Amino acid sequence: MALYNRVNGRVLKEKMRAETQKRVTISFYKYHHITDPAVFRDQLYLGLEAMEVLGRIYVATEGINAQISVPEEKTETFRAYLYSISFLNNIRLNIAVQDDGKSFFKLKILVRKKIVADGLDDSTFDASKTGVHVNAKEFNALAEDPNTIIVDMRNHYESEVGHFKNAILPDVDTFREELQLVEDLMREQKDKNLLMYCTGGIRCEKASAWMKHQGFKNIFQLNGGIIEYARQVKQEGIENKFIGKNFVFDERLGERITDDIIALCHQCGQPCDDHVNCKNDGCHLLFIQCKACAEKYNQCCSEECQHILTLPEEAQKEIRKGVNKGRQVFKKGRSENILHKPE
Structure with a gap:
């Protein structure tokens, strides 16, 4: 039995957007020694797939880190299943603040060296001794x-x-x-x-x-x-000292905490805090774009990427062949396509 979803991502995204059942976006993590992450990963995949859970989960010898979307009617079933895993019993579940139910389009569980990449190499370090x-x-x-x-x-x-x-x-x-x-x-x-x-x-x-x-x-x-x-x-009902939007690592790319907009559109400089990925598959730069610029540039980060989208699909594939996009996140001074950078 295949323990991966091989369906094309675009097809799955369209299915997710058309879905009418209500979903709840949940995140949780736990630092715990997992003896065999690969075996645990497969068992977890089978359990979550049966409940139509979508999301991205990292499993390592140091623990688990999960961001998922659960059908609302199955949240208690999911909770019972999760709590049946001894080291996850009564784990705190973070429920999304602003949720449209469209946070994930597939279930992806990956075995990693660490659940949070930290660059640390110290065998005497104990992550359980926290502040x-x-x-x-x-x-x-x-x-x-x-x-x-x-x-x-x-x-x-x-x-x-x-x-x-x-x-x-x-x-x-x-x-x-x-x-x-x-x-x-x-x-x-x-x-x-x-x-x-x-x-x-x-x-x-x-x-x-x-x-x-x-x-x-x-x-x-x-x-x-x-x-x-x-x-x-x-x-x-206590004072809220957070201003603006909370960036999240799923299809939503953010959930609003307050009405304050503290960022600028990276293309025109107008107040905006909506992160998007460049529509050009050969770029996918993460940046902030207002609705006016999204229309002007066809959801691209530059006129160059906008032009590439007008080319036949085969020509686009040829342009991006062998190109390593790496982690295309916005960085001050990194991309020449970005005109308005924060101070």
């Missing part, structure tokens, strides 16, 4: 403390559209870059409180443990990340 987990109310109190340094543990294109007030927003492409930056930042400020946050908590889980491993003492992390924070401030 202090804080809820939304505790986060706000720490944020008001002048002895606190707030650091956004996400990449530049995530914080560009939304972040906590007064947070340090590192201009980095990867988590491994961020770890070194934060370590350097805190070296001369060891008496300060380091308060970290990310999307759902998984990066801070490892980052806080790493900082403790490096000898830092006052380490705090937002439990459940921005997703859980947004839920708590709404439910408890």
Whole structure:
């Protein structure tokens, strides 16, 4: 039995967009030693496929990291199944803040070396020895403390559209870059409180443990990340210190937390915080584009890509043959096609 979905991605996306059943977008993670990730992966695939779960899951010897979409009518069945796995029993499930049910179009479970690429190579490092987990109310109190340094543990294109007030927003492409930056930042400020946050908590889980491993003492992390924070401030009616949109790694590319639009369209410079991928299959650059520019450039990042889309499919394939697109994320100064870059 094939444990992969081999159907063409475009076909699956059209099926997802036409689907009428309600879905719930859920994310969760757990650092736990998995003896045989490949065997666990196959068992998990069979269990989730039977419930029509879609999404992207990474499995490694260090644990599991999942972002999925579950049919609403099967959420309790899914929860029971997940909790039947001993190390996932009663695990916190982060429910999407703004959800149209169109977050994923297929189920993909990959075995990786790590569930979060960190570039670390230290056998004495224990990712389970984390900093202090804080809820939304505790986060706000720490944020008001002048002895606190707030650091956004996400990449530049995530914080560009939304972040906590007064947070340090590192201009980095990867988590491994961020770890070194934060370590350097805190070296001369060891008496300060380091308060970290990310999307759902998984990066801070490892980052806080790493900082403790490096000898830092006052380490705090937002439990459940921005997703859980947004839920708590709404439910408890407390002050929301996050502004803008929360970038997410699925088809939605973002969920709105506040009405503030703090970013600009990368093509015309007008206020906009909608991330898109260039429509040209040979590019797929991730960038911010307003509706007017999407119409003007046919959902492309440049006139060059727009022109390529007018060519026959075979000609387009020939142009992109042998080209390694790599991680096509927007970076200040990386793409000459981007005219308006954040300061």
